[in-house]
Amino acid sequence: CLFALLFGGVWSITGGECLPGGNLFGIVILFISSVLGGKLVGMIQLPTLPPFPPLLGMLLAGLLLRNVPYITTAVYIDTRWSAALRNIALSIILTRAGLGLNPSALQRLKAVCVRVAVGPCTVEASIIAVVSHFLLGLPWVWGFILGFVLAAVSPAVVVPSMLLLQREGYGVEKGIPTLLMAAGSFDDILAITGFSTCLGIAFSTGSTWMTIG
Numbered sequence: 001c002l003f004a005l006l007f008g009g010v011w012s013i014t015g016g017e018c019l020p021g022g023n024l025f026g027i028v029i030l031f032i033s034s035v036l037g038g039k040l041v042g043m044i045q046l047p048t049l050p051p052f053p054p055l056l057g058m059l060l061a062g063l064l065l066r067n068v069p070y071i072t073t074a075v076y077i078d079t080r081w082s083a084a085l086r087n088i089a090l091s092i093i094l095t096r097a098g099l100g101l102n103p104s105a106l107q108r109l110k111a112v113c114v115r116v117a118v119g120p121c122t123v124e125a126s127i128i129a130v131v132s133h134f135l136l137g138l139p140w141v142w143g144f145i146l147g148f149v150l151a152a153v154s155p156a157v158v159v160p161s162m163l164l165l166q167r168e169g170y171g172v173e174k175g176i177p178t179l180l181m182a183a184g185s186f187d188d189i190l191a192i193t194g195f196s197t198c199l200g201i202a203f204s205t206g207s208t209w210m211t212i213g
Contacts, residue, residue: 010024020074020075021073021074021076022076023076023077023078023081025074025075026074026075026076026077027077027081027085029065029074029075030061030062030065030075030077033061033062033064033065034057034058034061034062035058036057036061037054037057037058037060037061038054038055038056038057038058038061039054039057040057041053041054041056041057041060042054042057053157055156055157089156090155090188093155093156093159094155094159094185094188096159096163097155097159097162097163097181097182097184097185098185100159100162100163100166100177100178100181101178101181101182102172102175102177102178104175105174105175105178105179106175106178106179106182108175109175109178109179112179113179113182113183113186114186116179116180116183116187117182117183117184117186117187117190118186118187118190120151120187121148121151121152121153121187121190121191121194122190124147124150124151125144125147125148125150125151125191125194126144126147127147128143128146128147128150128151129143129144129146129147130143132146132147139202141198141201141202142198142202144194144198145195145198145199145202148191148192148194148195148198149191149195151187151191152187152188152191152192152195153184153187153188153191155184155185155188158180158181158184159181159184162177162180162181162184163177163181165177166178
């Protein structure tokens with residue numbers, strides 16, 4: 001009865017947004033499916049391996065909702081809504097990473113943090129661009145776009161894992177969780193900047209190079 005009353009109140013306010021095909025309906029179904037998928041995958045226990053991360057179940061739930069024919073049309077989220085939700089999620093994850101940093105360890109390992117963040121991202125993006133250009137025939141700009149997409153570190157995987165290790169006391173004396181969280185955040189910023197720059201060059205209408213003088 002409470003669920004029916006709540007649904008009726010939301011329906012009277014939002015109209016078709018809470019019905020199949022609406023944004024609110026899609027967000028609620030996606031949330032429930034991702035939570036259930038994370039719980040189910042987290043219950044899988046293999047004898048010689050650690051438990052699977054719940055994020056894997058959430059990704060599988062989203063994959064199924066996106067590719068099952070009839071469910072895809074019912075569970076619909078507008079691209080502007082999904083982009084806003086992705087930005088909010090990234091901001092929350094990076095805020096958690098910033099609140100979990102150790103200032104003294106970050107001050108001591110700042111040079112290592114820059115090397116760990118800039119080096120792998122740049123090398124991976126460059127190698128992927130070269131391989132995609134000569135193997136797949138992609139233009140250089142699109143090769144670097146693909147490279148920055150694949151070279152980006154997933155903060156949804158790194159940050160919770162490092163916070164868990166930090167909470168249990170692993171590597172805290174050497175500042176390893178702080179180093180990896182700070183380097184992962186900086187790596188994401190570098191990858192997003194490179195991706196946005198290359199994307200702007202790919203879709204630019206004028207001349208890329210400007211002659212001065």
